[in-house]
Amino acid sequence: MGFELKGAVVIVTGASSGIGRATALALGRAGSRVVLAARRKDRLAAVAEEIRAAGGEALAIPTDVAEETGVRALVDATVARWGRIDVLVNNAGVGLLARVTATSPREFERLMAVNFFGAVYGILATLPLMLRQGSGHIVNVASVVGKRATPYRAAYAASKFALVGLSQALRMELLGTGVHVTCVCPIGTESEFHEQETNRLGVPGRRGPIQSAEHVARRIIRAIRRPRPEVHPYPPARLLFLADVVAPGLVDRLLVALSPKAR
Numbered sequence: 388m389g390f391e392l393k394g395a396v397v398i399v400t401g402a403s404s405g406i407g408r409a410t411a412l413a414l415g416r417a418g419s420r421v422v423l424a425a426r427r428k429d430r431l432a433a434v435a436e437e438i439r440a441a442g443g444e445a446l447a448i449p450t451d452v453a454e455e456t457g458v459r460a461l462v463d464a465t466v467a468r469w470g471r472i473d474v475l476v477n478n479a480g481v482g483l484l485a486r487v488t489a490t491s492p493r494e495f496e497r498l499m500a501v502n503f504f505g506a507v508y509g510i511l512a513t514l515p516l517m518l519r520q521g522s523g524h525i526v527n528v529a530s531v532v533g534k535r536a537t538p539y540r541a542a543y544a545a546s547k548f549a550l551v552g553l554s555q556a557l558r559m560e561l562l563g564t565g566v567h568v569t570c571v572c573p574i575g576t577e578s579e580f581h582e583q584e585t586n587r588l589g590v591p592g593r594r595g596p597i598q599s600a601e602h603v604a605r606r607i608i609r610a611i612r613r614p615r616p617e618v619h620p621y622p623p624a625r626l627l628f629l630a631d632v633v634a635p636g637l638v639d640r641l642l643v644a645l646s647p648k649a650r
């Protein structure tokens with residue numbers, strides 16, 4: 388059977404586009420009560436309208452996940468409306484393509500603030516309630532780059548490694564509580580991600596295999612229904628992690644060969 392999506396209260400951050408939007412729409416179709424969070428109000432309202440037009444329930448709450456008070460307000464508004472939270476999908480994220488030496492301290496901080504602390508704030512605001520409920524699910528959307536870094540993505544990789552580490556520690560602490568933790572590690576995905584990110588390489592940054600946001604959303608939904616520790620929407624990526632254990636230098640050379648050449 389698995390977890391019943393119909394009627395479940397699910398918060399999705401970064402729901403205004405890409406993976407978050409696709410996940411929110413799929414949850415809406417499945418009958419979940421979906422809380423949409425991101426900064427762009429008009430985009431959120433459009434996704435909420437799309438869910439309602441298809442017969443679903445949605446609540447749009449403009450939120451900057453880098454602001455702790457904003458994330459707490461998001462959680463409070465959800466509880467005020469629906470009285471519980473079954474799933475928190477920490478999906479909001481931003482990228483940056485630049486050499487380490489071309490990345491400012493503020494940029495390192497900003498990527499941590501959105502990609503890592505955004506999830507931390509959501510988890511800290513939500514977990515006490517989930518523990519009282521005796522059930523819940525935290526889904527953190529990290530990246531394949533959170534398991535194995537690529538060149539010119541140091542700040543991004545660091546933020547995603549942090550998210551993977553947080554997910555691992557938390558899921559062990561929560562064993563037996565009824566609250567699950569899943570970490571999702573997509574490869575390159577069709578979305579607005581690459582247009583939105585600052586690219587200081589002088590060449591396009593996207594390379595290698597690419598999957599659709601809908602495909603990643605389906606994997607997220609499957610994991611919500613049947614919780615698992617990690618989700619790899621592109622299974623061959625696991626081979627890279629295995630190779631990295633035995634031959635990291637070889638993997639370095641492979642990834643450098645496959646990466647864009649910075650001007």
Ligand SMILES: NC(=O)c1ccc[n+]([C@@H]2O[C@H](COP(=O)([O-])OP(=O)(O)OC[C@H]3O[C@@H](n4cnc5c(N)ncnc54)[C@H](OP(=O)(O)O)[C@@H]3O)[C@@H](O)[C@H]2O)c1
Nearest residue numbers: 401403404405406425426427452479480575576578579580
């Ligand atoms: N696309 C890829 O190749 C790829 C690969 C692996 C992992 N991922 C991860 O997947 C997640 C979703 O990315 P995507 O590909 O769907 O990209 P996207 O289309 O650019 O979506 C990113 C979402 O995050 C939101 N966001 C950004 N900063 C935010 C902030 N400070 N507060 C609240 N929301 C914020 C954006 O909304 P607003 O701008 O409206 O705030 C948007 O809804 C990210 O965590 C990303 O790191 C992406």
